Amino acid sequence: MIRTLVKDALNATAPADAILLQGWVRTRRDAKAFSFIELNDGSCLKGLQVIVDAALPDYVHIAKANTGASVEVSGKLVESKGGGQKWEVVAEKFTVLGEADATYPLQKKGHTMEFLREIAHLRPRSNLFGAVFRVRSRLAYAVHQFFQDKGFYYVHTPIVTASDAEGAGDMFRVTTLDLENPPKAEGGKHVDHAKDFFGKKTFLTVSGQLEAEIFACALSNVYTFGPTFRAENSHTSRHASEFWMIEPEVAFCDLHGDMDLAEEFVKYLIRDVRAHCAGDLEFFSKFVDQELLARLDFVLDKPFVRCSYTEAVEILGKSGKTWEHPVAWGDNLQSEHERYLTEEHFKCPVTVYNYPRAIKAFYMRQTDGCADGRETVAAMDLLVPGIGEIIGGSQREERLDKLRAGMVLHHLDEKNYWWYLDLRRYGTVPHAGFGLGFERMLMFVTGVANIRDVIPFARTPGTAEF
């Protein structure tokens, strides 16, 4: 007999005489003449109620079917006589495949997220985390579907890299050198990186953008979707040392096209998850964030606000608020400022664009015709309520001379970017792209407040268990 998933059994349109189910016991309730078992196999949030009659020969095994045990049941799918569910299974054969004793940590009560993090090998069996990771899977699928349907090509950019893309953040070193006794150069003072595996200093990537630009300047529309690494000592609910990022890169595109794409993309992802993960989202709106569904629908309905950095600074200045960090043109917007803009002032997602040149990366395109001392670049950040920055992007500087000037401004050595400069030497085109933090998007879509709870096995400073 072929196994039926709980999801499919619950969606049955007619009773079935013979059905085989495999899964884990969520709870068992014993009555005098039979036992109720709630069987969950992870295929969906809900479990299927199984009735095991005490007259059944296999009933002797029932005492071992504790919460957490894996079981196999074959029997009939019938309409339930009880009130809580449409279908239930009357067992004819019942086997406990793997027992779970009283030390099984998942109880029939609510646990704290902190406790569940410590048992990351078991938490996918909980309602909440089962739902989170089903949605994560669907969201990843939707990412590909969005870009593939638009004719974008998926590019695999390297995970080990020698370029510290944009100097953004500390990087993890990749080396095979003996750390106790590394080879030395320059009279024994410095480590001789020429003797390392790749013949030079290498790192885990912080972004695939620069390599994606190479492919955008060949295939026109591309995207990356893969792991990225930041060795920042960040202790916040929205930073992880290892996270996944989606980075589209579009040739013949300016900042406005980039912002259009970002908005369309975010809305597409929300709409897709809304349509395909309805049960899981309902669970989140019930137990995680009461306003989740209303907020998601609100975001779908409204066009995102677009606001230049200069306008944002004016709004913040006129807000009448007292800021922990003062607002002045030229300074970066702080979390409190971003939160005010999206949560209080506009009350919807906001794209802030044209940031001061001095605080942004070297590759961002200089805005033409800026007033002296007010030079900006074509950068944009998408801010959403509850999370803050979810997307950061820009139009790239395609003019060789301006790009070189930007590198001088940021004290970068041209030698390390020779291939990046070549893109401007040979057939350069205006192009733009952005990075979306996959986990941050997942947080937004599920209402889960901590990034550690939307990653199967989160890596944060000091933590790499599992």
Next chain:
RNA sequence: UGCCCGGUAGCUCAGUGGUAGAGCAGGUGACUGUUAAUCACUUGGUCGUAGGUUCGAUCCCUACCCGGGCAGCCA
């Protein structure tokens, strides 16, 4: 990295300068087409670690470890 909060039973927490309690889980029994079932009884703790103050510390102090929050950095 800075500031703040926390660490007491398997889990969630209360509590006191005189060495500890509840709910849930576990166990036993009763009851029941049950839904995180219900009821009764019950097992269970070097009160994060190491020092210090004190006649006496789980409680006060210091350091450290661990967890969490906020900020910075960003996605």
